Amino acid sequence: MIPTRYRSSVFLKAAMAVTGAVMVLFLIMHMVGNLKAFEGQESFDAYSHWLRVVGYPAVPEGGLLWAIRIALTVSVVVHIASATVLALRARRARPQRYQTRKRVRQSYASRTMRWGGVIIAVFVLYHILHLTVNVIAPGGASDSPYERLVNGFQQPLVAVFYIVSLLLVGLHLQHGLWSVFATLGASSGRREPLLRGGATALSVLLIAGFMLVPVSVMIGWVS
Amino acid sequence: MNLTLRIWRQKGSEDKGRMVRYEVADVSPDMSFLEMLDVLNERLTLEGEEPVAFDHDCREGICGMCGMVINGVAHGPEVTTACQLHMRSFSDGDTIDIEPWRAKAFPVVKDLVVDRGAFDRIIQAGGYISAPTGSAPDAHSIPVAKADADRAFDAATCIGCGACVAACPNASAMLFTAAKVTHLGLLPQGQPERASRVVRMVDQMDAEDFGGCTNIGECAAVCPKGIPLETISRLNHDLLGSLSGADAK
Numbered sequence: 001m002i003p004t005r006y007r008s009s010v011f012l013k014a015a016m017a018v019t020g021a022v023m024v025l026f027l028i029m030h031m032v033g034n035l036k037a038f039e040g041q042e043s044f045d046a047y048s049h050w051l052r053v054v055g056y057p058a059v060p061e062g063g064l065l066w067a068i069r070i071a072l073t074v075s076v077v078v079h080i081a082s083a084t085v086l087a088l089r090a091r092r093a094r095p096q097r098y099q100t101r102k103r104v105r106q107s108y109a110s111r112t113m114r115w116g117g118v119i120i121a122v123f124v125l126y127h128i129l130h131l132t133v134n135v136i137a138p139g140g141a142s143d144s145p146y147e148r149l150v151n152g153f154q155q156p157l158v159a160v161f162y163i164v165s166l167l168l169v170g171l172h173l174q175h176g177l178w179s180v181f182a183t184l185g186a187s188s189g190r191r192e193p194l195l196r197g198g199a200t201a202l203s204v205l206l207i208a209g210f211m212l213v214p215v216s217v218m219i220g221w222v223s
Numbered sequence: 224m225n226l227t228l229r230i231w232r233q234k235g236s237e238d239k240g241r242m243v244r245y246e247v248a249d250v251s252p253d254m255s256f257l258e259m260l261d262v263l264n265e266r267l268t269l270e271g272e273e274p275v276a277f278d279h280d281c282r283e284g285i286c287g288m289c290g291m292v293i294n295g296v297a298h299g300p301e302v303t304t305a306c307q308l309h310m311r312s313f314s315d316g317d318t319i320d321i322e323p324w325r326a327k328a329f330p331v332v333k334d335l336v337v338d339r340g341a342f343d344r345i346i347q348a349g350g351y352i353s354a355p356t357g358s359a360p361d362a363h364s365i366p367v368a369k370a371d372a373d374r375a376f377d378a379a380t381c382i383g384c385g386a387c388v389a390a391c392p393n394a395s396a397m398l399f400t401a402a403k404v405t406h407l408g409l410l411p412q413g414q415p416e417r418a419s420r421v422v423r424m425v426d427q428m429d430a431e432d433f434g435g436c437t438n439i440g441e442c443a444a445v446c447p448k449g450i451p452l453e454t455i456s457r458l459n460h461d462l463l464g465s466l467s468g469a470d471a472k
Contacts, residue, residue: 004426005422005426005466007429008422008425008426008429008462009425009428009434009436010425010435010436010459010462010463011462011466012435013435013436014459014463086393086434089393089429089432089434089435090392090393090394090395090434090435090437091434092327092434093326093327093328093393093394093395094325094326094327094393094434095327096325098295098322098325099231099242099322100292100294100320100322101295102295103441104296104390104444105440105441105443105444106439106440107439110437110438111439113437175438178438179437179438181456182438182455182459183456183459184459184463185456185461185463185464186456186460187456188453189453192452192453
């Protein structure tokens with residue numbers, strides 16, 4: 001049986017905050033790596049290869065990559081599991097809805113954390129099947145990660161799906177990033193505007209960086 | 224002015240409840256919201272109908288008894304208690320929806336009256352300090368920094384009305400619980416039980432079937448006493464700190 005203290009809503013929220021922060025750190029690395037696409041096929045494919053051999057021979061080949069994958073998988077599972085438990089508790093907490101409801105403070109981002117999160121999970125699954133494990137190959141398969149990327153984003157539907165999903169990730173982060181600090185007890189009256197502003201700024205930067213690649217492929221800058 | 228009210232009528236906790244329409248004529252803009260309901264109730268009584276049950280006591284905005292969701296907002300359009308809301312905040316011909324606080328932890332007793340005993344049990348779980356009895360200690364025997372005293376006092380102004388729970392999309396009692404944790408946690412007298420207090424109060428809050436906080440901020444936006452959202456972050460800080468401490472039970 002899980003001890004009471006680890007079932008408390010505040011502990012579950014803290015678990016979500018920590019795992020969310022791990023995923024954001026990964027997203028920052030991921031976004032910066034993606035920009036290699038603008039250096040051309042050779043540079044991008046070399047980067048992709050480097051990810052598989054980095055640290056060798058100090059660590060086994062692919063060791064670091066797998067360490068990151070395991071850390072991310074654990075984070076995703078804990079994040080979603082905690083979110084599910086908390087969402088079910090919240091639903092139970094108000095069995096009878098209001099007849100009339102007016103929003104006073106909540107934002108679109110804070111309101112869509114749960115279902116937005118579900119859509120993001122579906123997107124991430126598609127994204128991994130597409131560009132990581134290469135099971136889905138819209139626009140044509142290739143051994144070169146660069147070609148897979150270009151082939152995929154040359155399909156307007158695929159590019160638009162990525163762009164819309166990225167916007168959802170941005171919204172999720174805008175509320176999520178500030179929430180990390182509030183949940184871990186680092187927010188205060190004075191720091192709150194700073195944290196909220198910083199969260200918005202980082203989300204915009206991150207998502208803009210991610211969007212550069214599919215947009216550039218769509219308009220033919222990268223081919 | 225003349226108003227149309229749609230009020231939640233529920234005979235008891237087992238009744239299903241429904242919205243009922245009432246017309247109220249000649250309402251003065253200087254009436255408080257509760258006085259307007261009094262006018263309706265007097266008429267209902269004369270007509271042999273059951274008056275609308277609602278909680279109220281001091282009608283000065285300090286006791287925390289009154290509370291209803293008015294047009295979808297806890298305590299209505301002004302950031303104050305329902306008793307301090309005046310009819311000048313509405314216009315002639317308005318339709319006003321009035322509902323009770325809705326949360327599993329606040330079962331409806333009748334009409335707009337809910338049982339807020341869950342709040343009492345959260346306080347009983349740890350919202351106090353253990354102090355020896357005897358004559359009152361000298362006021363200056365334990366110095367408290369002015370800034371801490373002010374912030375503790377701000378948190379202590381919570382009247383336990385329950386608007387935070389009513390407004391929260393998760394029906395969470397975090398702002399209420401955090402206000403007490405902050406009030407006592409900022410003062411020297413609150414330190415000995417600081418870690419165990421937050422653990423017990425949060426456990427009780429969860430056990431009462433309140434939801435969890437998602438930092439949305441609806442609670443602080445409707446709080447008639449202006450308890451800031453930052454108190455929740457203080458509670459989180461204390462709770463996470465207590466997880467590593469031996470004091471936690």
